[in-house]
Amino acid sequence: MHEMGICDGILSASLDAAAKENATRVNSIDVTIGDLTEIQGEALQFAFGVLTKDTIAENAVLNITTVSALSRCADCAAEFSHGRFDAKCPECGSYMCELLQGRELRVDAIDID
Amino acid sequence: MRVDIAKGILEKNDGLAAENRRMFAESGVFVVDLMASPGAGKTSTILATIAALRDRYRIAVIEGDIASRVDAEKISAHGIPAVQINTGGACHLESDMIRRAVATLDLVELDLLIIENVGNLVCPTDFDLGENAKVMILSVPEGHDKPYKYPNIFQVAEAVILNKYDTVSFFDFDEAEFREVVGSLNPAAPIFPMAATKGDGVDAWAAWLTDRIEAARAGESA
Numbered sequence: 001m002h003e004m005g006i007c008d009g010i011l012s013a014s015l016d017a018a019a020k021e022n023a024t025r026v027n028s029i030d031v032t033i034g035d036l037t038e039i040q041g042e043a044l045q046f047a048f049g050v051l052t053k054d055t056i057a058e059n060a061v062l063n064i065t066t067v068s069a070l071s072r073c074a075d076c077a078a079e080f081s082h083g084r085f086d087a088k089c090p091e092c093g094s095y096m097c098e099l100l101q102g103r104e105l106r107v108d109a110i111d112i113d
Numbered sequence: 114m115r116v117d118i119a120k121g122i123l124e125k126n127d128g129l130a131a132e133n134r135r136m137f138a139e140s141g142v143f144v145v146d147l148m149a150s151p152g153a154g155k156t157s158t159i160l161a162t163i164a165a166l167r168d169r170y171r172i173a174v175i176e177g178d179i180a181s182r183v184d185a186e187k188i189s190a191h192g193i194p195a196v197q198i199n200t201g202g203a204c205h206l207e208s209d210m211i212r213r214a215v216a217t218l219d220l221v222e223l224d225l226l227i228i229e230n231v232g233n234l235v236c237p238t239d240f241d242l243g244e245n246a247k248v249m250i251l252s253v254p255e256g257h258d259k260p261y262k263y264p265n266i267f268q269v270a271e272a273v274i275l276n277k278y279d280t281v282s283f284f285d286f287d288e289a290e291f292r293e294v295v296g297s298l299n300p301a302a303p304i305f306p307m308a309a310t311k312g313d314g315v316d317a318w319a320a321w322l323t324d325r326i327e328a329a330r331a332g333e334s335a
Contacts, residue, residue, distance in 0.1 A: 002204055002236040009122040017118050031122065038235050038265055084264040085297060095300035105122040105239070111115050 006039055006105065007047035011057065013107045018056060023112035026057035032065045034104035036084065041066070069102030126240055129208035133215075133243025140220035143326040144228065146206075146242050148266060149250035151232030154276040156184050157309035158250055159227050163193055164312070165319035170224035170326065175214045177206040177231045184229065194218060205236035208243055225326060234263040245329055252277040253284050257291035260298055267298045271325075272305065274318060279308035 014029050033039050041064050048062045072079045073089035074096040080089065088095050121127060137144050149155050156176075163172055173194040176184040185197035196214045198206065211228065218226070228244060230237040238247075249270040251259055254277060260267045267273065273295055281288065292304060303321060307314035 002239065005203070005207075006122055006239075009125065013118055013120045013122070013124070017116055021114070021116055023114075036265060036268070038239055084268075085261070085294070088297060095297065107118045107120050107122055109115055109117045109119075113114070 003039060003043040003047045004051070007044060007051050009105075010048070010062075010107050011051050011055070014057060014110050015055060017110055018112050021112055024056060025113040026055075026060045027111040027113065028061040028063055029057065029110050030063045030065065030108040032067055032104045032106045032108055034067045034069070034102040036069050036099070036102040037105055039105070065108075067101050067104050070100045071097040071102075072100055073097050123239065123241075126208050129212060130241035130243040133208055133211055134245075136215075136220070137226070137243060137245070140223070141330070142220050142223045142226050143329050144226045144242075144244040144246075145322070146228045146230055146237070146244040146247045147250060148230045148234070148237045148247060148270070149232060149276075150234055150252070150255060153232070153250045153252040153255065154309050155229045155232065155250060156187055158274060158276060158307070159188065159229060160191065161307070161309040161312060161315045162227065162319060162322070163188075163191060165315050166225065166323065167193070169323070171222060172225045172227065173218050173223050175211065175226065175228045177210070177229055179203070179231060200231055204231055204233050205240050206230050206242060207240055211242045225322075234259070234266050238265045238269045246271045246325060248272045248274065250274040250276050253281050253286050256284075257287045257294075260291065260294040264298050267295055267302070270299065270302055272303050272318075272321060273299075275304055275306045276309055278306040279311060279313060281306075 010031055018026050045062060052058045068081050070081045071087055073094050075094040076092040078089055078091040087097055089097055147155050159174055174188045175196050177198045179202055180199050182197045185195040188195035196217055198210050198214050247270050249266050305318040
């Protein structure tokens with residue numbers, strides 16, 4: 001449960017960018033969260049509601065895009081998506097796979113006035 | 114108006130972690146981040162590691178806890194420099210805390226720095242501290258099913274210590290299943306059965322750590 005800290009990172013990146021554009025209001029913030037991180041969407045939304053109070057992002061919408069895990073097999077080069085427990089190549093059965101996506105924690109964009 | 118940012122949420126932590134990593138490499142100190150539940154035996158494992166490697170390496174310890182100096186005092190009692198970080202409620206260590214803690218240590222006089230993270234199987238996994246290796250400890254009484262419940266920590270760890278192994282016959286711990294699940298999550302990670310307070314199994318772990326330290330040194334001087 002460290003959604004507060006994560007949310008603080010989202011908010012400071014967003015408010016910095018908004019200040020550079022002389023924004024008066026942040027309407028929405030788009031973030032991308034990988035499925036293999038320990039971030040829970042509901043807890044992140046709760047933290048967002050708390051931390052945006054009395055900022056220009058108060059009442060802004062937090063849009064969370066989740067990314068599922070994708071790996072490439074080191075043995076046969078097959079690419080496949082998977083959950084947390086089945087990072088095993090469906091083509092050749094190898095466990096030696098490189099994670100291509102799934103651990104993202106990124107602020108993509110903001111919408112401001 | 115839409116403004117693109119495309120920034121890592123943990124960019125600040127990751128940037129400081131990269132600076133820590135550079136500082137550790139320049140000082141020639143190898144850094145291990147030990148992660149586990151409260152009570153799994155992090156401090157006992159550190160004491161066993163100190164006993165095994167203190168003749169070979171100059172060691173210091175950073176202790177991360179929400180409160181108290183209990184652990185740092187246990188380490189100091191063995192004549193090893195120990196810095197206590199009190200996170201004051203935070204559930205994990207971050208790279209700026211490590212930065213402040215190492216300011217009190219003479220890094221060039223050290224070979225091995227062991228960081229004891231806050232007891233937690235969730236939060237420490239997402240935070241890079243600038244360490245060379247993250248290692249996790251699971252103790253037998255916690256159960257063989259923990260990798261199902263907390264997969265991430267088993268994935269980010271380079272090695273897994275199975276502590277309190279001397280009690281394995283008293284608990285319903287299915288070691289074969291544990292090894293199979295850890296293997297599917299992280300096939301490269303070795304598993305070291307250990308009883309840290311008795312010294313059983315410490316040699317294999319200490320040998321692995323020694324190999325990693327020597328490999329890092331060879332890489333730096335190459």
